[in-house]
Amino acid sequence: MSSLLETAANPENLRRVAIDPLSRVEGHGKVTILLDDKNKIHQVRLHIVEFRGFEKFIQGRPYWEVPVMVQRLCGICPVSHHLAASKALDAIVGAKHLTPAAEKNRRLMHYGQILQSHALHFFHLCSPDLLFGFDSDISKRNIVGIAQKYPETAKRGILLRKYGQEVIRHTAGKRIHGTGSVPGGVNKSLSITERDELLKDIYQIVAWSRDAVHMVKELHHNNPELYNSFGAFRANYISMVGFDGSLDLYHGRLRARDENGHILFDGVDYQNYSELIGEEVKNWSYMKFPYLKSLGTERGWYRVGPMSRIQNCDFISTPLAEIERREFMAYSGVMPMHAPLGYHWARMIEMLHAAEMIKDLLHDDDITGSDLIVTGERGFEGVGVIEAPRGTLIHHYRVDENDLVTMCNLIVSTTHNNQAMNEAVRRVAQQYLHGHEITEGLLNHIEVAVRAFDPCLSCATHALGKMPLQVEVLNEAGEQLSSLSRTSDGILST
Amino acid sequence: MSQSNTFTLDGKTIPYNEGQTIIQAAMAAGVYIPHLCFNPEFKPHGSCKLCTVKANGRQTASCTQHPAPGMVVESDTIEINDERRALLQMLFVEGNHFCPSCEKSGNCQLQATAYEMKMMSPHFDQFFPDRMLDASHPEYLLDFNRCILCSLCVRASRDVDGKNVFALSGRGIKSHLIVNAKSGRLADTDFSGDDKAAHVCPVGVILKKRVGFTIPIGQRSFDEQPISATPHPQGACPVGPRSNTATLPPHPTVKGG
Ligand code: SF4
Ligand code: FES
Numbered sequence: 144m145s146s147l148l149e150t151a152a153n154p155e156n157l158r159r160v161a162i163d164p165l166s167r168v169e170g171h172g173k174v175t176i177l178l179d180d181k182n183k184i185h186q187v188r189l190h191i192v193e194f195r196g197f198e199k200f201i202q203g204r205p206y207w208e209v210p211v212m213v214q215r216l217c218g219i220c221p222v223s224h225h226l227a228a229s230k231a232l233d234a235i236v237g238a239k240h241l242t243p244a245a246e247k248n249r250r251l252m253h254y255g256q257i258l259q260s261h262a263l264h265f266f267h268l269c270s271p272d273l274l275f276g277f278d279s280d281i282s283k284r285n286i287v288g289i290a291q292k293y294p295e296t297a298k299r300g301i302l303l304r305k306y307g308q309e310v311i312r313h314t315a316g317k318r319i320h321g322t323g324s325v326p327g328g329v330n331k332s333l334s335i336t337e338r339d340e341l342l343k344d345i346y347q348i349v350a351w352s353r354d355a356v357h358m359v360k361e362l363h364h365n366n367p368e369l370y371n372s373f374g375a376f377r378a379n380y381i382s383m384v385g386f387d388g389s390l391d392l393y394h395g396r397l398r399a400r401d402e403n404g405h406i407l408f409d410g411v412d413y414q415n416y417s418e419l420i421g422e423e424v425k426n427w428s429y430m431k432f433p434y435l436k437s438l439g440t441e442r443g444w445y446r447v448g449p450m451s452r453i454q455n456c457d458f459i460s461t462p463l464a465e466i467e468r469r470e471f472m473a474y475s476g477v478m479p480m481h482a483p484l485g486y487h488w489a490r491m492i493e494m495l496h497a498a499e500m501i502k503d504l505l506h507d508d509d510i511t512g513s514d515l516i517v518t519g520e521r522g523f524e525g526v527g528v529i530e531a532p533r534g535t536l537i538h539h540y541r542v543d544e545n546d547l548v549t550m551c552n553l554i555v556s557t558t559h560n561n562q563a564m565n566e567a568v569r570r571v572a573q574q575y576l577h578g579h580e581i582t583e584g585l586l587n588h589i590e591v592a593v594r595a596f597d598p599c600l601s602c603a604t605h606a607l608g609k610m611p612l613q614v615e616v617l618n619e620a621g622e623q624l625s626s627l628s629r630t631s632d633g634i635l636s637t
Numbered sequence: 638m639s640q641s642n643t644f645t646l647d648g649k650t651i652p653y654n655e656g657q658t659i660i661q662a663a664m665a666a667g668v669y670i671p672h673l674c675f676n677p678e679f680k681p682h683g684s685c686k687l688c689t690v691k692a693n694g695r696q697t698a699s700c701t702q703h704p705a706p707g708m709v710v711e712s713d714t715i716e717i718n719d720e721r722r723a724l725l726q727m728l729f730v731e732g733n734h735f736c737p738s739c740e741k742s743g744n745c746q747l748q749a750t751a752y753e754m755k756m757m758s759p760h761f762d763q764f765f766p767d768r769m770l771d772a773s774h775p776e777y778l779l780d781f782n783r784c785i786l787c788s789l790c791v792r793a794s795r796d797v798d799g800k801n802v803f804a805l806s807g808r809g810i811k812s813h814l815i816v817n818a819k820s821g822r823l824a825d826t827d828f829s830g831d832d833k834a835a836h837v838c839p840v841g842v843i844l845k846k847r848v849g850f851t852i853p854i855g856q857r858s859f860d861e862q863p864i865s866a867t868p869h870p871q872g873a874c875p876v877g878p879r880s881n882t883a884t885l886p887p888h889p890t891v892k893g894g
Contacts, residue, residue, distance in 0.1 A: 205770070207740070214738070546772055
């Protein structure tokens with residue numbers, strides 16, 4: 144009997160291994176550079192292979208399946224898709240306002256996701272670049288190197304992430320492929336035991352998150368030349384902002400600012416996103432290029448994600464993160480911060496905010512409430528938007544009278560940032576490649592720029608220095624002059 | 638009970654009554670024999686072969702085979718379990734079974750039996766058959782992607798409901814489930830949610846609409862105990878909601894009807 148119970152005690156592993164043939168979604172980054180015989184750069188392109196089959200795949204499926212099904216889109220932030228889809232489908236079941244217990248448990252799940260994702264990104268993927276240097280010894284430039292030189296930092300990274308995963312597990316039922324959020328609400332709230340378990344460590348988590356902000360801040364102060372200029376370009380930026388103008392990663396209205404920080408639009412109901420945002424198709428890229436319709440394709444591209452959100456909101460509702468936001472704003476001065484490395488700083492401020500929000504929610508009685516689902520007048524179309532760890536995530540569905548999905552449109556954060564990441568790579572190529580042979584150091588500079596955006600690709604979660612990347616140098620005739628590529632195993636080849 | 642009315646199952650003495658099959662006697666004695674198309678409420682069908690045992694050295698389906706006095710039956714052996722696992726793997730690849738996004742996950746007998754048999758991967762190439770959904774009925778959905786052709790719904794509709802809503806059609810790999818309507822749509826049959834047939838599907842084909850994932854992970858039939866400890870799993874297996882879990886939502890109202 145004990146062996147049977149052992150088997151049942153680990154259902155996640157079994158389920159995952161045995162039965163999901165479609166769970167792997169590959170992502171690849173590829174950079175092509177066009178230069179003339181004087182090594183002057185003419186063209187740099189970042190190509191990302193995006194997985195778009197999902198929108199077709201979900202057509203004809205029953206709507207209540209979608210919030211769980213969409214998690215197969217992405218192994219990196221499945222909870223964001225889970226919640227964005229649920230928000231869109233709230234409109235289908237006519238849930239205009241969720242119960243307090245439902246909304247707070249969804250928020251808790253979301254902040255858990257922000258915490259674990261931001262911690263993973265900063266500590267595992269980026270701290271080696273930032274602490275050792277972009278050109279540093281590649282054999283040490285990884286999380287193992289960090290664990291040796293900065294054991295406390297590495298440990299905190301692991302524990303912060305683990306805590307976020309525990310929040311997800313308690314709210315969604317599992318760390319991955321959970322089911323907690325359903326159209327109209329949630330299927331469970333926290334039990335008292337679960338709440339108390341999370342309460343035990345939350346003060347430590349808040350403190351460590353604050354230390355993490357301080358660490359990034361110091362990096363900026365110590366090397367402003369690099370941090371302010373590396374891959375820097377000016378851009379519009381958008382995000383969802385709370386109804387009161389606060390940083391709100393779960394719900395609110397859309398706000399956009401231009402490169403000078405002036406409001407382009409504000410208070411927009413995201414149900415109308417398609418009136419504001421267009422998606423341009425370019426023949427050289429699988430991924431679309433979104434743009435603000437009011438500005439057109441040339442000038443209308445924008446950035447999303449932590450750096451947009453921190454500079455777009457008027458204030459942060461939690462005190463420690465608000466102090467940090469003010470310092471961030473003071474540092475960048477009158478003009479908004481545009482340097483990609485600023486993302487790391489903003490990301491850590493958000494992690495601190497998420498930790499503080501988790502703390503507040505755990506002290507809120509609604510979190511263990513029992514009124515979980517509401518429904519109302521049946522709808523046939525819904526848009527759900529959430530500020531995912533990487534940026535604004537839009538889910539849009541139409542459902543027929545038989546309850547089947549007839550249309551699905553998704554705009555994921557990485558797609559919003561497509562043009563912006565291309566710009567960053569171009570700047571880096573200009574700043575560092577110009578007239579030089581390609582070296583591993585260059586490859587990593589490009590990678591550092593791309594990774595600042597934390598693109599939502601499976602390649603971005605590969606261990607540092609292992610993102611599959613390919614750089615080709617072509618002459619004007621399109622002939623290849625040199626190339627360097629690195630496989631996901633970290634093997635370099637020319 | 639006389640000494641002669643027993644057989645041994647993996648060395649354990651199992652009493653039986655006249656008319657009982659091996660699996661029925663085993664169940665009555667609390668011993669699990671893997672099975673899918675067998676349900677104690679219906680006449681056995683003997684088609685899935687998951688319940689295969691060796692009786693006096695010969696392979697036979699324990700849901701149709703009657704024991705004989707002193708019969709030596711082997712069930713939980715490496716050899717037979719390997720065969721069962723292969724059968725399960727074939728069932729998985731012949732249909733479209735994506736457990737992580739299936740609402741029957743945790744309540745599904747196919748999935749639970751696969752765990753029981755320690756199936757770690759589908760092993761064979763997926764067929765990815767092109768199968769339809771039938772969402773025509775206002776209260777029930779048919780997702781044919783998951784049908785394992787166990788015929789339980791056929792038997793329930795015919796033998797209990799007296800309706801013949803469901804039937805198996807075609808042969809071999811072309812076999813499939815059909816409903817009794819010219820249009821081929823469930824809405825045009827006399828199917829009702831009160832039918833026995835609405836509640837017997839061991840997998841996720843016959844589903845009450847808008848239930849979806851309202852039962853949280855941890856409280857589904859096979860979350861707390863494996864299928865081997867759940868002697869008579871029923872199709873729908875509703876679990877009563879607890880204080881911090883959702884009750885089923887009322888159906889959303891459709892404006893103007
Ligand atoms: S629908 Fe369900 S009960 Fe009917 S034959 Fe298919 S698997 Fe068996
Ligand atoms: S259970 Fe006996 S053949 Fe299916």
